Amino acid sequence: MKLPIICPSCDHTLNVSQMKCPDCGTNVNGDYELPVFLKLNRDEQDFILNFFLSSGSIKEMAKQAELSYPTMRNKMDDLMKKIDQLKK
Amino acid sequence: MNWKTIFNPFLKFDEKTLLIAGLVSITAVFSFGYSVGLQTDSLFHFRSIDSEDSLLKIILSTLVVYAISIVIFFVYGKIINKRTRLIDVVNPIFISQFIVILLLLISEIPLIKNAQKQIMASVENQSYEIDTISVVIITIYSFVSLAITAYGIAILFNGFRTATNMKDWRHIVIFAVLLLTTMLTMQLL
Numbered sequence: 001m002k003l004p005i006i007c008p009s010c011d012h013t014l015n016v017s018q019m020k021c022p023d024c025g026t027n028v029n030g031d032y033e034l035p036v037f038l039k040l041n042r043d044e045q046d047f048i049l050n051f052f053l054s055s056g057s058i059k060e061m062a063k064q065a066e067l068s069y070p071t072m073r074n075k076m077d078d079l080m081k082k083i084d085q086l087k088k
Numbered sequence: 089m090n091w092k093t094i095f096n097p098f099l100k101f102d103e104k105t106l107l108i109a110g111l112v113s114i115t116a117v118f119s120f121g122y123s124v125g126l127q128t129d130s131l132f133h134f135r136s137i138d139s140e141d142s143l144l145k146i147i148l149s150t151l152v153v154y155a156i157s158i159v160i161f162f163v164y165g166k167i168i169n170k171r172t173r174l175i176d177v178v179n180p181i182f183i184s185q186f187i188v189i190l191l192l193l194i195s196e197i198p199l200i201k202n203a204q205k206q207i208m209a210s211v212e213n214q215s216y217e218i219d220t221i222s223v224v225i226i227t228i229y230s231f232v233s234l235a236i237t238a239y240g241i242a243i244l245f246n247g248f249r250t251a252t253n254m255k256d257w258r259h260i261v262i263f264a265v266l267l268l269t270t271m272l273t274m275q276l277l
Contacts, residue, residue: 069102069103073253074250074253077171078253
């Protein structure tokens with residue numbers, strides 16, 4: 001199931017208001033901001049995961065995705081910019 | 089191969105394959121141009137070879153054209169994005185030049201050569217009767233040449249954009265001004 005991170009009404013990033021233990025059923029209520037990683041969309045999360053799994057090699061990622069190195073590096077630069085903005 | 093790849097092969101292919109294609113491209117441009125008495129004097133432009141010039145001088149002046157273009161665009165690429173690599177700037181410059189072969193091939197078509205001769209003769213004789221068919225042929229030739237040149241410039245632009253991750257419209261305007269200035273200055277030198 002896909003975790004919704006954007007408000008369908010106003011496009012603002014959603015916060016977590018409730019968490020539940022799947023084992024004992026305890027509920028925790030509050031207003032928690034999502035971590036930066038979860039604020040990214042699915043493709044961006046996959047990109048970071050792939051980067052990690054390929055030992056941080058953009059060249060290797062480019063090879064796997066059948067894209068050129070600068071294309072992959074540009075994706076990385078754009079993602080870094082987005083994360084910088086999300087952290088502010 | 090889709091349209092995206094045709095207009096921007098730099099998105100997909102690795103730098104070594106592109107470099108080989110680029111080297112083949114400039115070698116073919118030089119060889120074909122030399123065989124018809126022309127040499128590259130600027131990006132997307134060629135001029136008649138001076139009969140007194142040696143082959144070595146022609147090769148060197150052609151290499152200077154590419155070297156100046158590479159230095160200018162590499163420095164500009166570094167200004168836009170510090171991570172710009174030399175090979176990613178060299179490849180679009182070399183590969184975009186293959187369109188010169190198409191321009192040379194078209195200009196060598198006898199029908200176009202004859203039309204050019206007829207129009208030149210009419211101008212020299214100060215005659216107002218210019219052959220309509222020749223004018224039509226030259227007009228079509230001009231449009232085709234323009235379209236081919238535009239394709240070459242699109243290849244160069246897309247390659248440079250991929251190399252530098254250029255997005256800002258001001259950077260794009262500076263790129264266009266830089267390209268035009270470089271092309272015109274080299275033609276004048």
